[in-house]
Amino acid sequence: MPPMTQVAAPKSPRRTPADKHDERRKALAESALRTLGELGYARASLREIANNSEFSHGVVHYYFNDKLELIVYCVRYYKQTCVHRYDGVVAEATSPDDLVTRFGDKLVETIVEEAPMHRLWYxxxxxxxxxxxxxxxxxxxxxxxxxxxxxxxxxYAELADTEPAIPAPVAYGMFDGVFQQALLGYLNGRDGALDDLRDQVVGLMPMLLAPKR
Amino acid sequence: MPPMTQVAAPKSPRRTPADKHDERRKALAESALRTLGELGYARASLREIANNSEFSHGVVHYYFNDKLELIVYCVRYYKQTCVHRYDGVVAEATSPDDLVTRFGDKLVETIVEEAPMHRLWYxxxxxxxxxxxxxxxxxxxxxxxxxxxxxxxxxYAELADTEPAIPAPVAYGMFDGVFQQALLGYLNGRDGALDDLRDQVVGLMPMLLAPKR
DNA sequence: CGCGAATCTTGACGAGTGTCAAGAGTTTTC
DNA sequence: GAAAACTCTTGACACTCGTCAAGATTCGCG
Incomplete structure (x- = not known):
């Protein structure tokens, strides 16, 4: 474990007191995520991760205690950036149908652009x-x-002037399930997997609403 | 590859011509499934699989060319026995509500009794x-x-005298998603995970039906 | 019984793993 | 500009893995 220099005086708020550490950790994580997304958790060795980066394989233990700590840090880091993926959809949608369309498009988009990250998460x-x-x-x-x-x-319910008909955990489970199937289909090269996902979302969302009050 | 004795005369349909091979493969698979369900795909080594069985670690390559061939055989073997898990439910249900209840109970039951197999599948x-x-x-x-x-x-739709409102892939994706969440909750020791699953299924099923004709 | 085929065990091999220690290189500080 | 702290590389360690070959054991049939 590094000697953890307790900086008594945080006098320079500008840069590089000891959060240079954090910058490096992020850089390492970013590069590790590429390898992890390619090979998966079990097959991505620390040497392979380091090879696909600007560092050597030993440096990992300088910034992380453990392979597991690295992986958890990586996925937490990634999740942090993607948990707000649909904030724009929520903010900009002007009608229920508009929201559904935007949501479906965004789901498809993220499969195309970040399939390796999603399979890593699963x-x-x-x-x-x-x-x-x-x-x-x-x-x-x-x-x-x-x-x-x-x-x-x-x-979506707000725009439709009603309430959701199902609790949040169910809604999440459902969408996660169909998303996972779409991801599998996409990775298998099944034509239409993405179009199907779009259609499924469009068909599914209205069912999640309570009858209009 | 074993020399594949081409038995010209399949005269004894009773036992042990060369399908003793298949019996052994099944026995090996059954024992391997126990270890695989405990450790997962990546961490279950052939030695560990063999240790938890009556065989030694070398015998695997007598019956399977490959570790991968063994694993695929195992999961195929297991799926074969569990794809008809709900046939009884379908056959015996007397009303829509009855079917939903039986279905929910069966889902909960299989999590309790076969959680290791399910996590292996995922x-x-x-x-x-x-x-x-x-x-x-x-x-x-x-x-x-x-x-x-x-x-x-x-x-279910038949008993309710109507039609399903969603295509089969969507229904599967949905149930698989909520089932997976329930399994995760159960393995995490979250109280109520199983009861929630039951409730969720009861709440979800009616939404899968088209308005009564 | 006895012989040959089928079945299984044992032990070894090379490759790959996470981890870590020793030291080289770099930056910061006085 | 020297000393101290930080950063990174290199090389080795102990271990596990899948695979396979050589031999022991068991089985089935004449």
């Missing part, structure tokens, strides 16, 4: 079913994803 | 997103699970 969540030490992080991320979906559904 | 499906060679088997199994759900939903 990989990690599955691993957490076996590895106790992953569960806390996975549970937290899952919760924040549920909240994200809840914001979309709530806004 | 593990393998996630791995197939990275490992090309797993995709064919995973796609087939996923399809047969979708068919299984379709039978339940169709029978």
């Amino acid at each position: 990989d990690l969540r599955s691993q957490s079913m076996f590895e106790e030490s992953l569960r806390e992080a996975v549970t937290q991320i899952d919760q924040s994803l549920e909240d994200m979906i809840a914001r979309v559904v709530n806004r | 593990d393998l499906r996630s791995q197939s997103m990275f490992e090309e060679s797993l995709r064919e088997a995973v796609t087939q199994i996923d399809q047969s699970l979708e068919d299984m759900i379709a039978r339940v939903v169709n029978r």
Whole structure:
């Protein structure tokens, strides 16, 4: 463990007191995410991760205690940037149908652009079913994803002048399920997997609303 | 590869011509499934699999060419026995509500009794997103699970004297999603995860039906 | 029984793993 | 500009993995 220089005087708020550390950690994480998205949790070795970066394989233990700590940091880091993916949709939608369309498009878009990150997430969540030490992080991320979906559904109900007909966990489970199927289909090269996802979302959303009050 | 004794005369249909091979493969698979369900795909080594069985670690290559061939055989073998889990529900249900109740109970039951097998399945499906060679088997199994759900939903609609309102892939995706969440909650020791699943299914099913004709 | 085929065990191999310690290189501080 | 702190590289360690070959054991049939 590094000697943790307790900086008594945080006098220079500008740069590089000891959060240079954090910058490096982020840089390492960003590069590690590329390899992890390509190979998955089990097959991505620290050497391979380091090879696809500007660092050497030993540096990992300078910034992280453990391979597991690195991976958890990576996924937390990624989730942080993507939990607000649909905030724009929620903010800009002008009608229920508009929101549905934007939401569907965004779902398709993220599969095309970030399929490796998504499969990594599903990989990690599955691993957490076996590895106790992953569960806390996975549970937290899952919760924040549920909240994200809840914001979309709530806004949708608001625009439709009614209430959601189902609790947030169910809505999240449903969308996550169809999303996962679409991702699988996309990775399998099945034509129409993405168009199907769009249609499914359009067909599904109206069913989530209580009868108009 | 074993010399494949071409038995010209299949005269003894009773036992042990060369399908003793198949019996052994099944026994090995059954024992391997226990270890795989405990450790997952990546961490279950052939030695560990063999240790938890009556065989030694070398025998695997007598019955399977490959570790991958063993795993795929195992999961195919398991799926075969569980794709008809809800056939009883479909056959015995006397009313829409009765079917929903039985279905929910069965879902909860299988989580309690076969959680390791389910997490193994999700593990393998996630791995197939990275490992090309797993995709064919995973796609087939996923399809047969979708068919299984379709039978339940169709029978439900039949009993309610109407039609399903959503295509089979969507229904499967939805139920798979909420089931996966319930499994995660159960493995995390979250109280009420199973009761929630039951309630969610009861609340969800009626929404899958078209308005009564 | 006895012989040959089928079945299984044992032990080894090379490759790959996470981890860490020793030291080289770099930056900061006085 | 020297000393101290920080950063990073290199190389080795102990270990596990899948695979396979050589031999022991068991089985089935003449």
